[in-house]
Amino acid sequence: MVALADTDDLQAVMRRQMETSDLERAPRLLDIASQRVRTFTGLEFTLTTSTVTLRVRNRKVRLPQRPVVAVTGVTDINNNTVSYEWDGLQIIDLASTPINSFEINLWRGGLKTVKATYEHGWSTIPEDVIGIVCDMVASALDSPPEDVGVQSESLGPFSISTGSQYPGGVRLTQSMKDALSDYRTTPVGTANVS
Numbered sequence: 001m002v003a004l005a006d007t008d009d010l011q012a013v014m015r016r017q018m019e020t021s022d023l024e025r026a027p028r029l030l031d032i033a034s035q036r037v038r039t040f041t042g043l044e045f046t047l048t049t050s051t052v053t054l055r056v057r058n059r060k061v062r063l064p065q066r067p068v069v070a071v072t073g074v075t076d077i078n079n080n081t082v083s084y085e086w087d088g089l090q091i092i093d094l095a096s097t098p099i100n101s102f103e104i105n106l107w108r109g110g111l112k113t114v115k116a117t118y119e120h121g122w123s124t125i126p127e128d129v130i131g132i133v134c135d136m137v138a139s140a141l142d143s144p145p146e147d148v149g150v151q152s153e154s155l156g157p158f159s160i161s162t163g164s165q166y167p168g169g170v171r172l173t174q175s176m177k178d179a180l181s182d183y184r185t186t187p188v189g190t191a192n193v194s
Helices: 007-013 022-040 102-111 128-142 174-183
Strands: 048-055 058-063 067-075 091-093 113-120 151-155 158-162
Touching: 007 022, 007 128, 022 128, 022 174, 048 058, 128 174
Parallel strands: none
Antiparallel strands: 048 113, 058 091, 067 113, 151 158
């Protein structure tokens, strides 16, 4: 998958000029940071077309990615076209009036799953997302690779050292998670209580 930021974006947020070693590490670190953002938010961000199989609930399905740009088709699991209405956001309503005998018989047996093909994402990645990816990588570049995640504590003759669980030192901090919270998707079947 394409990184959500590039080295030009990264250089714009760095406090110093990037060195040759930074330029060698940056593409991989941008990929890692982009994947962490995608995993946290549940969104791909880049404009793409996907075909997904979705469970029907109350004759409706919710498309997992947003923003949805267009819905190009809905079929049953046997690739028979199913009529639908898209609400312009994330919901496809399959309860529209059937137009042929296949669809009439389909509703009697109950439609359990459908395949939806749709276009989603942003044509230009949002600036705040680019900024967060670049901040993650800039922080990793400012730490020497051999020191990433090393934490030491000493008390008299005793000492303990721990390493990092983050490859390349790329971390998604709590403040970054807070900034990305508006992009986060809510899995179907869950409720947010505040």
